[in-house]
Amino acid sequence: MIPSNPAVPPQPDLHNHPRPALEATPSCSWLGASIDLREVDSTNAFIRRLLEGDHQGLWPLPVAVWTGRQRAGKGRGTNFWWSDAGTLTFTVALDPAAQRLRLDHLPRLALACAVAIVDVVEPLAPQARWTIRWPNDVEANNLKVAGILPERFATPCGDRLALGVGLNVSTNWNHAPESVRRMAASVESIRGTVLADQERRDLASRLLERLVARLTQLADDHPDLAERWDQLDQLKGNRVRIRQGERVLEGVGGGIDPTGALRLLTADGSIQSIVGGVVERNPPHG
Numbered sequence: 619m620i621p622s623n624p625a626v627p628p629q630p631d632l633h634n635h636p637r638p639a640l641e642a643t644p645s646c647s648w649l650g651a652s653i654d655l656r657e658v659d660s661t662n663a664f665i666r667r668l669l670e671g672d673h674q675g676l677w678p679l680p681v682a683v684w685t686g687r688q689r690a691g692k693g694r695g696t697n698f699w700w701s702d703a704g705t706l707t708f709t710v711a712l713d714p715a716a717q718r719l720r721l722d723h724l725p726r727l728a729l730a731c732a733v734a735i736v737d738v739v740e741p742l743a744p745q746a747r748w749t750i751r752w753p754n755d756v757e758a759n760n761l762k763v764a765g766i767l768p769e770r771f772a773t774p775c776g777d778r779l780a781l782g783v784g785l786n787v788s789t790n791w792n793h794a795p796e797s798v799r800r801m802a803a804s805v806e807s808i809r810g811t812v813l814a815d816q817e818r819r820d821l822a823s824r825l826l827e828r829l830v831a832r833l834t835q836l837a838d839d840h841p842d843l844a845e846r847w848d849q850l851d852q853l854k855g856n857r858v859r860i861r862q863g864e865r866v867l868e869g870v871g872g873g874i875d876p877t878g879a880l881r882l883l884t885a886d887g888s889i890q891s892i893v894g895g896v897v898e899r900n901p902p903h904g
């Protein structure tokens with residue numbers, strides 16, 4: 619089906635021939651364990667049960683959970699996350715101490731992961747304009763290609779982090795809700811052609827590889843990481859409206875600072891550091 623947003627060119631039909639499934643058990647020495655589920659409610663919810671269950675201390679973190687289908691995919695806040703088997707869907711559970719991550723790194727976790735995703739997808743569709751939509755989306759040509767859901771769990775073994783990723787690789791939008799179709803795209807629809815079988819096979823392990831590299835930069839407070847997310851910032855120079863519960867903040871995006879906060883340049887000339895909230899799509903002009 620063609621998206622109804624007139625600004626969005628029709629997405630090519632890339633789904634009429636059989637292709638290998640997305641590789642969901644990549645070999646990666648960084649992972650202590652990899653669990654591949656045909657179907658689950660949500661990989662983040664599964665990880666939470668794993669980390670809070672009886673055998674919590676026995677799991678060799680990092681653990682990744684992969685699935686071809688989520689019945690109740692979670693987005694940020696109360697949002698749901700729609701996907702199909704063409705979406706690379708996984709959650710990695712981390713022990714922050716083992717990754718040398720401190721509390722103040724946590725707000726930057728999704729950004730580091732977003733940069734890792736761009737590292738992998740940009741070479742597959744280099745003609746597109748790849749951006750990070752603060753705080754946790756990866757977009758191409760202003761269409762959402764990946765969402766990231768970081769969560770923190772307090773367990774008897776200590777704090778644990780879950781990093782949930784949904785990356786639309788070859789998603790078939792025919793059965794997606796209209797609201798999703800209007801704003802989403804896949805790597806293949808952005809590229810305009812299907813990926814080669816080998817590119818599909820390599821995607822998950824490439825992504826893990828880049829994730830490890832970017833998490834290491836985060837732990838080291840390496841300036842390249844912050845420089846990269848600032849370069850990729852979609853909101854920079856654009857009108858932004860952010861909802862924080864009942865509160866609405868308006869201004870112009872002034873970049874993402876090294877702590878991961880969004881700088882908002884407001885009409886009264888001040889700069890506000892925003893650490894949370896929901897960024898509205900299509901804020902009114904004015």
Ligand SMILES: O=C(O)CCCC[C@@H]1SC[C@@H]2NC(=O)N[C@@H]21
Binds near residue numbers: 663693764
């Ligand atoms: O865009 C968002 O608001 C975040 C979407 C995150 C989706 C991923 S898919 C894997 C993991 N499991 C979930 O239930 N959600 C995350």
